[in-house]
Amino acid sequence: GAVVSQHPSRVICKSGTSVKIECRSLDFQATTMFWYRQFPKQSLMLMATSNEGSKATYEQGVEKDKFLINHASLTLSTLTVTSAHPEDSSFYICSAMSQGANSNQPQHFGDGTRLSIL
Amino acid sequence: DAKTTQPPSMDCAEGRAANLPCNHSTISGNEYVYWYRQIHSQGPQYIIHGLKNNETNEMASLIITEDRKSSTLILPHATLRDTAVYYCIVIYPGRRALTFGSGTRLQVQP
Numbered sequence: 001g002a003v004v005s006q007h008p009s010r011v012i013c014k015s016g017t018s019v020k021i022e023c024r025s026l027d028f029q030a031t032t033m034f035w036y037r038q039f040p041k042q043s044l045m046l047m048a049t050s051n052e053g054s055k056a057t058y059e060q061g062v063e064k065d066k067f068l069i070n071h072a073s074l075t076l077s078t079l080t081v082t083s084a085h086p087e088d089s090s091f092y093i094c095s096a097m098s099q100g101a102n103s104n105q106p107q108h109f110g111d112g113t114r115l116s117i118l
Numbered sequence: 119d120a121k122t123t124q125p126p127s128m129d130c131a132e133g134r135a136a137n138l139p140c141n142h143s144t145i146s147g148n149e150y151v152y153w154y155r156q157i158h159s160q161g162p163q164y165i166i167h168g169l170k171n172n173e174t175n176e177m178a179s180l181i182i183t184e185d186r187k188s189s190t191l192i193l194p195h196a197t198l199r200d201t202a203v204y205y206c207i208v209i210y211p212g213r214r215a216l217t218f219g220s221g222t223r224l225q226v227q228p
Contacts, residue, residue, distance in 0.1 A: 006161070034215045043205075043218040044162070093161045095216070104150055104169070104211035109161035 002028050004096050006110030014118055015086060021079045021113045023094030029074035030096035034107070035067075038091040047092075050077040084117045091115075119217055120145040120208040127223040130200075136193040138222050140206030143187040149210055151182060153191045155202040156221070162205065165191065196226045 003026040011019050023033055031052050036044040048069055049057045056069035066088075068080040077096075081088055091114050095107040123141040130136040142151065152167040166173055166180045168189075173180045179192040193200055205221040 004161075036215075036218075043220055044156075044216075046215045046217070049215060091159075095162075104167065106152060106164040106167055107216060108164060109154075112159070112161045114159070 002096075002098055002108040004094065004108045004110040006094055006113055008113060009111060010114045010116075012116045012118065013084065016083055017117075018080055018082045019084055019115060021081075021092055021094075021115075023077045023079070023096065023110055025075045025096045025098075025108075028096075028098040030077075030098065031074065033071060033077040033094055033096045035069065035077075035079050036093045036095070038093060038112075044093060047079075081115065084115070086117045089115055089117045119210065120149055122206045122208055122219055124204070124206055124219065124222045126220060127225070129225050129227055130193075130196045132198060132226055132228050133195055136196040136200065136224055136226070138191040138193075138204050138206075138224065139188065140191070141188045142206070142208045145186050145208050146210075149208050151180065151186075151189050152207045152209065152216070153178070153180065154205045154207065154216075154218075155200075156205070157199075157202040162218075165204075196224075198226050198228060200224065201226045 005024045007022045033050040035047045038044045047062045050069045050071040052071045058064045071077040093112040095109045120142045153165040154162040156162045168180045182189045203221040203223050
């Protein structure tokens with residue numbers, strides 16, 4: 001089945017640091033990838049939609065200058081949390097769909113990145 | 119996308135069938151029903167999806183009522199590893215993000 005790899009799985013860093021999270025589709029090409037955020041005991045919330053070769057589309061309330069998304073190839077999207085602060089501590093999860101899949105095919109998710117800002 | 123309603127929590131004995139209900143009374147004709155689950159501290163895992171017919175795969179069965187206003191996910195022989203939050207999502211097919219509700223927290227008891 002389709003595999004989405006996310007790296008790193010856990011990051012602990014000081015306030016003010018920028019952190020890059022990678023999302024890779026290992027065995028398929030993904031024109032579109034999605035980035036979600038999940039706070040403790042809450043459900044996943046969509047942050048942005050990442051499209052290969054074009055600018056990402058951000059959800060209302062998500063700062064595009066703080067959460068930089070790059071989708072430079074059909075198998076890789078990156079999320080960079082710039083100048084991270086403790087309130088950015090969360091579980092970040094990406095998902096992807098196969099480029100060639102039928103439109104009703106499911107999205108596949110990475111295992112998430114737990115970001116802790118001290 | 120149609121709104122879904124799921125019970126917040128359920129318990130199931132290990133080895134028994136787990137039947138997780140989902141109401142989606144406002145579902146439209148072309149919307150699919152998808153089920154995902156999230157085990158603690160992991161990303162969501164796709165389980166199964168369907169349009170109107172019942173579906174079965176190696177993980178579970180999906181029973182959709184004839185009027186499509188509700189569905190049931192069946193895990194035939196629940197194990198402790200099936201303890202997770204289960205999400206029922208109704209959505210038009212396509213390259214669109216999923217909207218996650220609160221889901222059902224299934225606790226499989228030994």
